[in-house]
Amino acid sequence: MKKNNGIFITFEGIDGCGKSTQARWLNANLKKAGHEVVFLREPGGTPLSERVRNVLLNRRLEISPVAELLLYEAARAQLAETIIRPALAEGRIVVCDRYFDSTVAYQGYGRKLDRRLIDRLNALASFGITPDITFIFDVDYKTSLSRRGKRPDRLEKEKQAFFNRVRKGFVELASKRRIVLLDGRQDIKTLFEIVRQRAEKLIAQSRDNHAR
Numbered sequence: 001m002k003k004n005n006g007i008f009i010t011f012e013g014i015d016g017c018g019k020s021t022q023a024r025w026l027n028a029n030l031k032k033a034g035h036e037v038v039f040l041r042e043p044g045g046t047p048l049s050e051r052v053r054n055v056l057l058n059r060r061l062e063i064s065p066v067a068e069l070l071l072y073e074a075a076r077a078q079l080a081e082t083i084i085r086p087a088l089a090e091g092r093i094v095v096c097d098r099y100f101d102s103t104v105a106y107q108g109y110g111r112k113l114d115r116r117l118i119d120r121l122n123a124l125a126s127f128g129i130t131p132d133i134t135f136i137f138d139v140d141y142k143t144s145l146s147r148r149g150k151r152p153d154r155l156e157k158e159k160q161a162f163f164n165r166v167r168k169g170f171v172e173l174a175s176k177r178r179i180v181l182l183d184g185r186q187d188i189k190t191l192f193e194i195v196r197q198r199a200e201k202l203i204a205q206s207r208d209n210h211a212r
């Protein structure tokens with residue numbers, strides 16, 4: 001899909017891996033440098049998508065795996081069509097905390113739903129808009145738990161197995177060229193230096209290409 005000269009940057013990984021911190025810092029850093037940045041999170045970013053987010057995060061609701069998949073895709077479709085696509089067409093930088101790689105990792109690897117189906121739904125809901133660069137932060141189960149401030153409970157074995165499948169999903173996704181896989185246990189500032197440099201390089205290249 002033609003995106004004009006916008007740049008799309010996404011942050012991925014399991015809970016507590018550090019993606020929201022890095023996304024927030026990059027957003028602030030790019031804005032300070034004078035770039036027009038649209039900062040988003042998934043699910044969310046539109047009135048509909050934020051409502052779907054509340055449904056997905058509501059612990060009292062029972063949500064079947066397929067229903068969960070479709071809710072994520074519904075939230076994504078609204079965000080991609082009404083916010084991400086126009087922003088990229090106007091040449092803005094879009095920074096998004098989670099995007100369709102999370103659906104592959106959680107609903108595909110985690111819930112074991114059919115991968116081809118997920119790829120097709122992701123393509124539909126994203127309008128074919130693929131990130132230019134994606135940062136994935138890899139952390140182990142203990143690190144993730146400790147950063148979320150949670151103590152293990154009786155469901156821990158099942159949770160850990162689910163976690164390990166999702167983690168494997170993210171790591172396998174990293175064979176894609178657009179994906180930068182980073183060890184999320186590194187120092188937070190060291191990680192941000194890598195993120196900042198990669199993003200700046202991409203922005204410079206893109207501006208270069210369009211100046212030609």
Ligand SMILES: Nc1ncnc2c1ncn2[C@@H]1O[C@H](COP(=O)(O)OP(=O)(O)O)[C@@H](O)[C@H]1O
Nearest residue numbers: 014015016017018019020021147184186187188
């Ligand atoms: N590289 C890091 N080293 C140590 N602590 C970190 C690191 N990255 C993030 N944290 C801390 O871990 C917690 C979760 O980080 P957050 O960015 O919210 O993760 P996520 O959005 O992936 O769930 C926060 O308290 C944050 O300050």
Ligand SMILES: [Mg+2]
Nearest residue numbers: 019020021097
């Ligand atoms: Mg977060």
